[in-house]
Structures are given as structure tokens and as C-alpha cells.
Amino acid sequence: MPEPLTFSDRIRNRRPLLIIAGIQIVLLAFIATRVMDIVIVEDSREVVDGVETITLRRELIGDPLLFALAAVGMALPLSSKNLRREPVMLLTVQLMIVALLIFVLWPVGQIFVEGFEGSGGDKRFSLENYQRLFSRPMVARASRNTVLLGITSATLSTLIGAVVAYTLTLTDIPWKRILRVLVVLTLVSPPFAVSFSFILLFGRRGLITYDLLGIRAWSIYGPDGIIMVQLISNIPLAVLILMGVFSSMDRDLEDAAEDLGAKTFRLLRTITFPLVTPALLTAWLLNFISSISDFGNPMLIGGDFQLLAPQAYIQRVELFDPQLSAALAVLLVIPALFAFALQHWISNRKSYVTVTGGARTGQIRKLSGWFKWPLFSIVLFLGMFNLLLYGSIFVGAAVKAWGFDFSLTLRNVKGLLIAIGELRNSLFVAAVAGVLGGFIGIVLASLVTRRRFAGRGALDFAGTLMYAIPGTVVGIGYIIAFNAAPYLLTGTFFIIIVAFAFRRLPVGLRSGVAAEKQIDPHLEEASLDLGASRPRTFAKVTFPLLRTAFLAGVIYIFIRSMTDLSAAIFLSSARTQLFTVRMFNVMVRGSPSEAAAFAALLIVIIMLALGLLGRLTGKSFVDLFRIT
């Protein structure tokens, strides 16, 4: 039997508890000083007998609510016994909760708060904005346009993506290797570069429309242009998702159906299609979110076709109506969240495709020429078109004046020198955001896959939430949340880095979770069992084994941050100008050739980053973007 504890034993046992309590208090105090401050303000001023008396009073500024939420968030994991026993784990979980609270939930929540505030600095709850909003024809029009565009764009890109994916995985068309790369090429370009090259080719002085076909009356600017650009940008995602499904589909099922007498079309309709339905829905929903969130393309090519994301920007930056802008952001974020929730629900259900083990998968079908060659032409056309888009950017950068003078020059490349400061800023911000987001993603992934504690589900949710939030909304939310004392972060690199890191965190998190699930959980247990602490286990076992996922996350976030415009345009300031913002301004105002040089440089940087990824991890860019 163990002997009764002496007094000193009891103190010794209590010491870890005291240390934890101490750290908790210090951490809370730190958060408090970050989000709140007490300032001394003038209360009244009176002059009696020539003596002026100024009464001062203390006033609390900042967000006591955020502090209260942080305190609650920190208290949550304290309820788990196994975390209380391990101070380092407890602290890590708490830091993650506080970080996600401050940098994800709070800024997004601010959109809703500001949207409901009265105008002219009146902080009380009011529906005034929404009354004002709905009294404007623009709002109704922009909402309707956004939803219709989203549905059209998502439907078309998913259908075309399905055809392309089917052709590339299950048929015997030639040149598959190169076509697989070409059809997803636009994944790695800044999204609005696609609309820019559309303008080069089909614009008012477009190479194809003006010079080749001599068309004068038709204009690319408007809904048709946006849909085409979005198709080109979104088809690759659908192709990747569906290629994954088609290549893991059990060939025996199709053979069985054929054996029972089903011909090609009936086969597709009765077997192939039902099997891929969940993946089709996923692709549709993700493309819907991507379409309604799109900011750069409509700004460049949308003409006077009004959409929510660009309008939210215009209201805030050009018309100085922040409340209306926030209200528009709310209208934008609701369908996006809805689509995201639906996608989450679908992906959590069991899919048909993965049920069978040891099946014959991804086997090639021999198609008759009547099916084969039309399918091949569609894929070939798409691949060639992508190549043409990229080619036009590089050619555009090399000529004097696109559309007028096609003689070669280095002037545009030299012109990039004026943006060297912006380039440096962007590289710095994207690199730091990449490492930060990648690291948080991996830590979070190992917490949510390996540990059981109160609030784990909430942590996972908050870590993934940003996937659904349009960049415009992130930008506006960050500006609202962090532009007042005491945490005046607007205009700093810090806010941009944090915004980029947390905006792309979902992909880092998901790729980390996928990688964690590949690792035998006994490895981490063996390390603990041999006496290594949790942090040591993470550093020596977990992290080295997740290295590939980490690097993929870092490079993904780096590329997405390098090419981000929708959030960057709100967050970059005179002191922290970013390359994409400068490029966007040149595209809108400068000469096409000048702008083409910017886009070309960005594409080269992305290619280099992807090359680095290949060298470090052996993964291709297709693997990188397959993470959804």
C-alpha cells in the first residue's frame, strides 16, 4: 500500500498546477493588453476665475467582448483531464483556440456586426443598412447576378470537368500524359491573369477578335466574359476531384453492367454516373464558392455587370460607405457558408467509390471512334486553349504594344523594376505566411487527429471555416476588426501575413490531417512510451514524418498568397504595397504589354516554387492542388 502523503509531497504534487495557473494568468493578461486599453480622455473643461480646470476620466477602449471570448476559449480545454495533466499540450490547445478566435472567427463576425450597425458611427443595433440596402436596385441586381453566375459557372465547369476527367482516366485517347498537365495549367496562375489574357485575345483590340476575325461590335466585357473566364479557371478543380474518383472506380461494376446488356450510354447513366454523384456535388459546390467569391475577374472583365464581391469593394474603397460594404459582404458570405456546410456534409458521408478493396480500378476502356474522337477534341481544345492563354501573356510581355505594334522589346521587362519593392514585399509576406500557415496547419492537424479533448470539433471547424469565406470578406473583416486602437494593425505587414496564413490554413490543415492518418499512431505512442515528452515526440517523430505534407502546405500557401488579390487589395497600404495589387492597377490603367510582363513574372515565380516542391518532396503540382 502506498504511504500517506507528507505535506511536502502534497506541495510537490501541486506545483505543476501552480505553474499552469501562473502561465494562464500571464497569457490572459497579455491578451487583455493586446485587445483592450485604458486611455485617459478629457471629460469636461471649465474656467473659474481665470483658472482653467480640465477634468479627465479613464475610458476603456478596445473589445472587452473579444477578451471575454478568449477567456472562455482558454477555459474550455481546462475541462479535459488529460490536457490538465500535460501543461504543454494544454497551452498549445489554448494558443490554437485563441489564435483561431482572434484571426478567424472575430474578423468574420465583425462583418455581421458592422452590417447591422447604424450609419454615421452609431454603434447601436440597427437594420437600417439592410433597409437602405434593399431599397437600392443595385443590391438586388448584384445578389441575383452573383447567384445566377455561381450556378451557371459551377454547373458548366463541373460538367465539362467530368467529361474531361472521364476521358483522361478511363479512355484510350492519345497524348494523355501531356494533356493531363495542360488541362489543369490554370490552377497555378493568378486567377485574374486568365481574364487579362482573355482581354489580350478577345478584347476590344484582341488578337483574335479584332485582328484575326475583324469583329468590332461584340464585347468580351460582361457576363459572357466572366463565365468563360471562370470556366477556364474552375474546370481544373473539377477535373482533379473527378479524376481521383474515376481512377479509383471499380472496373468490375461496369463490366458486370455491360455483361447484363447495358450499352455505352445506359452504362454511363445507370452505373458510372450514380457512383460519381458525391464527387460531382463536391466539385459543383467548391466551384460555386469559387465563382461567387471571384473578385479579380469581374473587376477586370465584368464591365457594368454588377456582382456582390466587387460591389463590396467599390462601396468601401471608392464610395466610402463601409456599412453598406459590410452588409454586401454578409449577403455574399451566407450562400458561401451554406455551400460549404453542404460540401462538408457530403464529404463526411460514406462514398460508394471507396467501399471495395482490391478491386480492379482505373482500367482503360476501349471506346468506338464515334465517342473517342469527339471526347479527344474537347480535351485537346481545352489544353491548347490554356496554352494559348499563357502564351499570349509571355508574348504580350515581349512586344512593344499589344494590338498595335508587335515588334519585340525588353522595355516591359525593364518596366518591372519600378515594382521591385512590391515584389520584395510580396515574396516576404507570402514566404512568412506560408511557413506560419503550414506550421499551424500541421500542429492543428496532429491535435485534432490524435487527441481527445473538449472543443476538438470546434477547433477543426474554425480551422477549416476560412475555406468558405470569400477573400473580399476576409479583407473587409480584417480591416474592421483591426483598425482601431489598441491593436492598430492596418497598414502593417503583420496583418497581411496573418490574414494570408489563416485564409489558406484549411488546406494546410486538411493536408496535415490526411498525412497524419497515413502514419501508424503507434509510432507516436512508442515515442511517448520510451520516455519522450509530447513536444519531443512532435519534434522527433510526428513532424519529420509529416515533413512532406508540411512542405506541400507551405508552398501551396506561398503560391496562393503570392497571387492573392481579393484580400490583399484591402490590406495592403502605401507602406506595404503588394505585387498583385500593383499588377492589378497596371492591368486596369496601364498598357496591356506592361501588365503582361507583371503576369509573366508571377507565373515564372510560381513555376519556380512548384519546381522546388518537386525537388524537395517529389510531388507534382497536381498533387498539391488535389487537396480539398
Add this chain to the structure above:
Amino acid sequence: MASEANFATASIRLENLSKQFKEILAVDDVTLEVEPGTLVCLLGPSGCGKTTTLRMIAGFEDPTSGKVFIGDEDVTEMPPYARPSAMVFQSYALFPHMSVYENVAYGLKARRTPRSEIRTKVREALDLIELEGQDDKSPSQLSGGQQQRVALARALVIRPKVLLFDEPLSNLDAQLRVRMRGELRDVQRRLGITSVYVTHDQEEAFSIADVVAIMNQGRLTQLGSPLDLYRRPADRFVAEFVGLSNVLPAELVGSNDKGADIRVLGQMIHSRLAPTDPSASISVVLRPEAIRIVSGKDSGIPARVRALAYIGPIARYTVAVEKDGTELIIDLSNPSSDEFYEEGTSVQIQLPKEVPALLS
């Protein structure tokens, strides 16, 4: 490992240990004492709670209630890295990004052992498992048996007070399994280290353990030496689990302090132990090798051969009793040509005259 004598070992004591996973009570009020130096096998079908029990000893699962003691120390609240136990995993859990040497040195490095001491100890451990000179290989270059030995060396090198084995041999092929369990047993005996060994393989458990603890549906059903369990199973589950058994209903004819007389399929059998509750319905366990097939007429119970299989040196018959169709399994060892009964043949069977105990 040169100084095997001063290997400090300790007892393990589980007190009313329970573990609830959502709706499932995985471990139900298990109390168990493992004497220093002995090897206890937790034996049971999958899902019986044996692995969960082991993981609570290692500290990977928190008990819902109850306590775990290693020696006199209550380790219930201790994280795994602070416990004086070391585990050998079913998947070996060798770190794939480290060499054999680094794997074995891992626990010593975590303890901040001086580098020169680490080198000596790792060398000693690799010698012990006969893997000297393989330091720089990566685990994936080793065979299954070698990986198994590295996992054992990695656990032993930190001088744990108790060793825990989680189905350590189930990833090996049948022959290697038999050889490795002999090696494991040797090392455990030589070091005299208290061990808990989880397996679902009855033969493995019986060949390696000092004491076998049978678990079923989270509960500890019976505890005893392998022979005890085979001779006197406490209930039908144990009887069937520790070996192929015929469990038959019996009719109690009379009982006294010297035992009991029962009637089974019309034949009288004497039990050396009387049932505790004479009014309850009783049954008897008849081992397949205890039943005989006899050739002479009217000398036994008429039955008909249903199926026959040769399993190594044993002929296993399935017969149905003519009277009520009760199916029995009978093993005949050394089947010779005159003891051969084809399917469909009518035979006479004879039950044993005496059994050690009854099930109630």
C-alpha cells in the same frame, strides 16, 4: 544488458479498472495482480478489452475508474512518458526515418543519457538480440523477425520496470511466430522482468505465460496457470476458448464431498468436483481427445460420422449422436488404418469415465 542481475522489476496491480468508450464498456471492473518477474497473458477474442487494459497500464488510455499501480506507485494519473513501462507494439512501431541504432537509442536520448553511455548500452542491446553490425540499416531493410527484435531491444534498453506486449507476433508467419515466442520468453526469463502479454492466440498464450487471464466482454473471466484453465474452465466461454470443446448438458444423479455423478447422453460420468449449486442446470466439458470411437457393437453410444479432416497427426471427426442428433467433435491421434471411419459410417462412441469438474 551485461548486468542482468540488477534489472529492477516491479509488480503490477490493477484495482477495479474500468474503461467506457461512449456506449461501450470496453473494460469492466478488472482487478489483477502481476507478481514481480512473472509473465501474465491477457487472452481473449478481439474486442474483449485486453488491449485497452494494456493501454491503460502504458498510459495511452485514461481509465474511467479504478487505479493502476506499478510497484507501490500509483501511476493512474501519470502520462505515458513518465511511467516505468515499455511496450512492444503489434506493428513494432519502429521509427521509419531513423536507423536501427537511432531507434534503440531513442529512449536513452529522451532521458538525456550521456552519449558514451548510450553507445555502450545500444551495443549491448543489439548484441543481446543478435543484430550487432546492423546499426545503420533502416528498419525497412530488416526482416519481420529482425524488426521484432529491434522493437524488443528498444524497449529493454531503457531498463523498464515492466514490459508490455501488444500482440507482438501477429505480423509474423506461423513458423517464425513459434521461434520468436521462444526467444521472447527466454529474454523475459533471463531478465526476470514483469510482463503483460496480450494475444488472441490460445496456443501462444499457453506456451509463453506463467499465468493466463481470460477476458470476455470487458471482464476478467478466469485467472490461472495454463493447465488449470485447460483442466478446470470456469465457464462455457473459457472451455470453448482455450481449446476445441464439446459442452454438453448433464443430468445430476447424485453428489457428495468426493464429487458428483452425472448422466450425459445416457452414460454415467464421475466428476471429481461437485457443482456448487445442485439445483442449477449443469453441463460438462468433454475435450475432443477424451472421447473415443470404439468398434465393438453395443459397447457405446450409437452415432454416425458426419465429417472427417486430417489436421497434422490428428484425425478430427464430427459425429452426430443417433438418438438426438447432438454433434460432437472427436480427435483421434495417430490415426492408423484400422481406425478409419468414412463419412456416413455408423460408429459407437465412448465418453470419458471421469472429468475434473462441471460447469454450472
